[in-house]
Amino acid sequence: MIFDSHAHYDDEAFQNNREQVIRELKENGVIGVINCGASVQGSRDSVELASKYDFFYAAVGIHPEYANEVNKEILKELKELSKYEKVKAIGEIGLDYYGDENPEREIQKQAFRKQMELAAKLNMPVIIHDRDAHGDTLEIIKEYPNVKGVIHCFSGSIEFARECLKLGYYIGFTGVVTFKNAKKVVQVAKEVPLDRLLVETDCPYMAPVPNRGKCNRSDYIKYILEKISKIRDIPLKTLEEATIKNTKKLFHI
Known part of the structure; x- marks a missing residue:
């Protein structure tokens, strides 16, 4: 069984076959999906x-790519959306310092802090996007000690992982853990305590081997689970049960 802790089925990649794919997921052992907002429309x-869909849950938030859109009205709408009983987190929020196309770093940090404040007020967990911004991400999450969540698609060092774990965060693993050059992620997957480990697709992106390059989907998590079970030398069933339990615990499902 599979619980996908981070997906984007609202993405246009699914516009021609969304209903069919979601139907097939249920047939293929997917018991839960957290669909994450990246924009206001994505949150809606x-x-x-x-x-x-009965096995879908939502997270609402503004991705750092759209940080310059975060204002009082947007935050008010996120707060309203969060009142729906199946909204389980504020996300995906955070920092993305990769390339030159994203908003300025200070704008991203301001948007990140505002959404962390919202999560603190609502007593909700967060789903954090951190790309090439480990130092600033750690600094900001330390400012909100009562907020817990997951560092999604973890890409940092083992030292960074340890700091996040100390703060009560979970670590999310995507298909990247199956890639040949994923030495750092493999090391983290070995060390993260079993009760703090989540699996996710970030679909339609980052499909695991052997489907790398294809449109990702939640039933492909089986390849992530198989890889991590080998890395940790534990039974696949043990890992499946732990990741489902962890996802339900973090998101109060």
Whole structure:
């Protein structure tokens, strides 16, 4: 069984076959999906998906790519959306310092802090996007000690992972752990306590080997689970049960 802790089925990659794919997921042992908002519209769409499909849940938030859009009105709408019973987190929020196309770093940090404040007020967990921004991500999450969540698609060092774990965070693993050059992620997957480990697709992105390059989907998590069970030398069933339990615990499902 599989619980995908981070997906984007609102993405246009699924616009021609969304219903069919979601139907197939259930047939293939997917018992839960957290669909994460990346924009205001994405947050609305995530809530809509959660209301339509019984095994879908939603997270609402603004990705750092859209940090310059975060204002009082947007935060007010996120707060309203979060009142729906199947909204389980504020996310995906955070920092993305990769390339030159994203908003300025100070704008990203401001948007990140505002959404962390919202999560603190609502007593909700967060789903954090951190790309090439480990130092600033750690600094900001330390400012909100009462907020817990997951560092999604973890890409940092083992030292960074240890710091996040100390703060009560979970570590999310995507298909990257199956890639040949993923030495750092493999090391982290070995060390993260079993009760703090989540699996996710970030679909339609980052499909695991042997489907690398294809449109990702939640039933492909079986390849992530198989890889981590080998890395840790534990039974696949043990890992499946732990990741489902962890996802339900973090998101109060």
